[in-house]
Amino acid sequence: MPGLHLRFMTIAGGTALLLAACSSGNGDGRNAAAATDAADAAAEPALPERYDAKAFFTTTTYSLAGGHVWSPDDGRLLVSSDATGIFNAYALDAGDGTATPLTTSTTDSTFAVSWFPDDARVLFAADKGGNELDHLYVREEDGTTQDLTPGEKVKAGFMGWSKDGKSFYVETNERDPAAFDLYRYATDGYERTLVFRNDDALAIAAVSPDGNTVAMVKSRTSADSDLYILDTRTAGAGPKLITPHEGNISYGVHEFTPDSGKLVYSTDQHGEFQQAWTYDLGTGKSEPLVSAEWDVAFVTYSDSGRYRVSGTNADARTAVAILDTQTGKEIELGGLPPGDLAQVRFSRDESRLALMVSSDTSPRDVYTVDLAAGDSKRLTKALNPAIDEANLVASEVVRYPSFDDLDIPAIQYRPKGASATHKVPALVWVHGGPGGQSRTGYSATIQHLVNHGYAVLAANNRGSSGYGKTFFHMDDRKHGEVDLQDIVHAKQYLASLNWVDPDRIGIIGGSYGGYMVGAALAFEPEAFDVGIDIFGVMNWVRTLESIPPWWASFKEALYDEMGDPATDAERHRRISPLFHAENIKVPLLVVQGANDPRVLQAESDEIVAAVRANGVPVEYVLFDDEGHGFTKRENRIAASEAYVKFLGTHMGTAEQPPQPAD
Numbered sequence: 001m002p003g004l005h006l007r008f009m010t011i012a013g014g015t016a017l018l019l020a021a022c023s024s025g026n027g028d029g030r031n032a033a034a035a036t037d038a039a040d041a042a043a044e045p046a047l048p049e050r051y052d053a054k055a056f057f058t059t060t061t062y063s064l065a066g067g068h069v070w071s072p073d074d075g076r077l078l079v080s081s082d083a084t085g086i087f088n089a090y091a092l093d094a095g096d097g098t099a100t101p102l103t104t105s106t107t108d109s110t111f112a113v114s115w116f117p118d119d120a121r122v123l124f125a126a127d128k129g130g131n132e133l134d135h136l137y138v139r140e141e142d143g144t145t146q147d148l149t150p151g152e153k154v155k156a157g158f159m160g161w162s163k164d165g166k167s168f169y170v171e172t173n174e175r176d177p178a179a180f181d182l183y184r185y186a187t188d189g190y191e192r193t194l195v196f197r198n199d200d201a202l203a204i205a206a207v208s209p210d211g212n213t214v215a216m217v218k219s220r221t222s223a224d225s226d227l228y229i230l231d232t233r234t235a236g237a238g239p240k241l242i243t244p245h246e247g248n249i250s251y252g253v254h255e256f257t258p259d260s261g262k263l264v265y266s267t268d269q270h271g272e273f274q275q276a277w278t279y280d281l282g283t284g285k286s287e288p289l290v291s292a293e294w295d296v297a298f299v300t301y302s303d304s305g306r307y308r309v310s311g312t313n314a315d316a317r318t319a320v321a322i323l324d325t326q327t328g329k330e331i332e333l334g335g336l337p338p339g340d341l342a343q344v345r346f347s348r349d350e351s352r353l354a355l356m357v358s359s360d361t362s363p364r365d366v367y368t369v370d371l372a373a374g375d376s377k378r379l380t381k382a383l384n385p386a387i388d389e390a391n392l393v394a395s396e397v398v399r400y401p402s403f404d405d406l407d408i409p410a411i412q413y414r415p416k417g418a419s420a421t422h423k424v425p426a427l428v429w430v431h432g433g434p435g436g437q438s439r440t441g442y443s444a445t446i447q448h449l450v451n452h453g454y455a456v457l458a459a460n461n462r463g464s465s466g467y468g469k470t471f472f473h474m475d476d477r478k479h480g481e482v483d484l485q486d487i488v489h490a491k492q493y494l495a496s497l498n499w500v501d502p503d504r505i506g507i508i509g510g511s512y513g514g515y516m517v518g519a520a521l522a523f524e525p526e527a528f529d530v531g532i533d534i535f536g537v538m539n540w541v542r543t544l545e546s547i548p549p550w551w552a553s554f555k556e557a558l559y560d561e562m563g564d565p566a567t568d569a570e571r572h573r574r575i576s577p578l579f580h581a582e583n584i585k586v587p588l589l590v591v592q593g594a595n596d597p598r599v600l601q602a603e604s605d606e607i608v609a610a611v612r613a614n615g616v617p618v619e620y621v622l623f624d625d626e627g628h629g630f631t632k633r634e635n636r637i638a639a640s641e642a643y644v645k646f647l648g649t650h651m652g653t654a655e656q657p658p659q660p661a662d
């Protein structure tokens, strides 16, 4: 679920300081985790310093650009950052980390896309208030900007540079809202040429560096897809199928090799997990490239092809490997702190790397690594300096049994000080999708909740990605049924922990996860004590009838998985919380962005009205300038404050259970 993983800063104030002063100071949560019940009984809980939402979200979110990250002289890095509270593009000095703003939006989140190959112009992207109608803009060297893809209802995206740097590729749905055509733009003057008119609404995935080949994906179902390639040199040529097969096989595209000779693609043809294979454009032969006991999540090359970077999704954590293709050996990166690597990008001369390092307790920071010297340099400090990392909590990957004894993976966060004599209230966290995955790594929202004494169990119910195709498809057309039972069993697992108060367990989730919140409260009304629904689907008939037009390329697959509202409306009504809202009897908080094109505001408006009619406490937070996920700091703070305040009121805190009403 984009945008829900936030960050922050500032000390919570009197209450937090008092709690910290009362703690014994004789250990942190890890010590407490190892303690026996007897020891717990003897010890005062070691409570962390508490920070408010503003503190957590004053932390800066950094992301490296997706195109050229390094400036032509390798002196600066192009990044997106929300240092001002709104995302903008910045040039980060690769020597000392000084950040120079390149865009200065105070309203719409604006993201860095790419440096130009040979000068200081940059491409950047922005939508309007979260409506997902992204446009591509150029920032000239004098600071003026130009929308390269104008049009009120247009959605456009950058598709890469040509190898010679004389052009770049852009997809746009300006001709047909449901289909993205591909254009080549001249680097000088931005004159554009149609490369491919996409009459069949295929998903354009990659353009080869020499511009001769375009790779496209056609999804039939979430289990079955095909790859097509287009030879752009042959006038009138159409997309050619390169994955003829029988049965269900899922294919996806990573990228073309730097010499444009092969397409690197992903497939689950050879087992449970996605492997990376190459398709030779000359011979039509396929060969294995990278495989693991987990999904291969990405494969990418340095510009010359000397280095190959790949990442696997290893039990909800990304494991990155960098291969020197000349020596065939993996590179060990020196001088980096412990943590997960992401967004590894080689400098133009390939002597240095830019990358992000993060952990459960530390948001992503930008580092550079000098390959010859073997040392690294930290360029950013994302975590608010007012927050001491020691007060945050590392996650643990656990597994619990569901109704049929299937092991369900989950990411568990145990608040510091939680023990058998200091039981804490808890939340089951449900991710978006269907088919998403809760992963380890820093989440300001979760850390804020845990810092305030709420245990969080982020359950990866059946149907989640990352655990093989069998697990992934176990919820197909059984949504709101088997996946919901996994979530109810997450609650039972939490209730079995001797440091959790079994009588105070709530549920929280966004989008599809918000749907699970509504479904749990409506269909399993005894299971949870409160619910927080963050832009959740409440009426599947309406949601599936009104999906954004630009989802056409996977509408068939979505309808195959969820059901077609034209023929499955009865089941959709049966599993939609809105039509069963009379069952909802516990306090509910609903949070929604008014511009959300996927889960319309009506979904939240109507569930709020329906549950209020039951005489149940319902709180509603509506952001008029957000879409599917909250990107503005002010709103992220307001949302997280609302979660903690609502939980404090209706479920109490670890120290103070809610008082019975007079």
Ligand SMILES: CSCC[C@H](NC=O)C(=O)N[C@@H](Cc1ccccc1)C(=O)O
Pocket (backbone or CB within 6 Å): 001, 431, 432, 433, 434, 435, 436, 510, 511, 512, 513, 537, 543, 544, 547, 558, 561, 598, 599
């Ligand atoms: C089969 S995936 C549907 C699209 C997409 N999935 C991944 O994020 C998505 O936006 N899902 C929403 C929920 C939703 C599902 C179907 C139709 C509208 C919204 C989410 O973020 O969970």
